[in-house]
Amino acid sequence: MWSAKIIVEYKEGILDPEAKTIQRAFDNLGYNDINKIQTGRYFKLNFENAIKKEEADVNVKEVCDKLLSNPVIENYTYELEEVS
Amino acid sequence: MKKVGVVVFPGSNCDYDVYNVIKKVLKLDAEYIWHKETALRHYDAIVLPGGFSFGDHLRAGAVARFSPVMQEVINFANIGKPVIGICNGFQVLLEANLLPGALITNKHLRFLCRDTFLKVKNNKTLFTSNYKENEIIKMPIAHYTGNYFANEDTYKQLLDTNSIVFQYSNTNGDISDDTNPNGSAHNIAGIINEKGNVLGMMPHPERACEAILGSDTGIGVFSSMLGV
Numbered sequence: 266m267w268s269a270k271i272i273v274e275y276k277e278g279i280l281d282p283e284a285k286t287i288q289r290a291f292d293n294l295g296y297n298d299i300n301k302i303q304t305g306r307y308f309k310l311n312f313e314n315a316i317k318k319e320e321a322d323v324n325v326k327e328v329c330d331k332l333l334s335n336p337v338i339e340n341y342t343y344e345l346e347e348v349s
Numbered sequence: 350m351k352k353v354g355v356v357v358f359p360g361s362n363c364d365y366d367v368y369n370v371i372k373k374v375l376k377l378d379a380e381y382i383w384h385k386e387t388a389l390r391h392y393d394a395i396v397l398p399g400g401f402s403f404g405d406h407l408r409a410g411a412v413a414r415f416s417p418v419m420q421e422v423i424n425f426a427n428i429g430k431p432v433i434g435i436c437n438g439f440q441v442l443l444e445a446n447l448l449p450g451a452l453i454t455n456k457h458l459r460f461l462c463r464d465t466f467l468k469v470k471n472n473k474t475l476f477t478s479n480y481k482e483n484e485i486i487k488m489p490i491a492h493y494t495g496n497y498f499a500n501e502d503t504y505k506q507l508l509d510t511n512s513i514v515f516q517y518s519n520t521n522g523d524i525s526d527d528t529n530p531n532g533s534a535h536n537i538a539g540i541i542n543e544k545g546n547v548l549g550m551m552p553h554p555e556r557a558c559e560a561i562l563g564s565d566t567g568i569g570v571f572s573s574m575l576g577v
Binding site for chain 1 (some may be wrong): 385407408411412415443444451453454455456457458474496498500
């Protein structure tokens, strides 16, 4: 069975207020070596057993483009892996 | 009598306010349209109201955009009929690509619920013809995701087509960071499409149509659109 792990992130230059707030906590904790933090979303999709890798790949791209990301402000990456 | 369709998504909460303005203030006809309905041709205008459709999950408006009614709203807009999206409705219109750009989290990470002053930047639209040019109007905002973002190309296109309709301002009409409540690019509070029949705005005109509510300067949006 094919499974997809998808990460959706803000594009460079888009305000990421959650990351800014977490950065403050890092500073308070003394982790001064961390100079950039970015937040994002993680999705995991499992396909039916009969679905081939190529079909799964097309489907993942489609749902990312149509629904899971907004191309105006976000990029996505994904990995497909075979799981039992 | 002109009839306005008010779309109701699960989680819409300004639908009654819009309905009330059309029926009681303007004394025209209005009907609710459940988001699963698809017959819109007999309406003169469609309003996508504010609220938290589908709990704002994923992104505000992202799930509502795929409700069955939305394909018909797109067709309705494509034949040139008027569509307004207010607050969450604006977010839905952006997700549906009926308007350019996107709305992101407010700059200071706060839900904002307060009155704002807007400058009517373009009064030569279907939705603002009852206002004077540069008129200052007052209406509330109530949102967490109202920070309008457009890349430079989109912004240039908005300027070239005179599509910026409302900007956050003060009573003097100053447009600056000090008068920008949420970080929106260039203080943008409302835009129209190039064809001029689709308006999206974050402030709530429907909550500013009767003096008893603190302002009645929002009525111009609806009265302009309906030609009254």
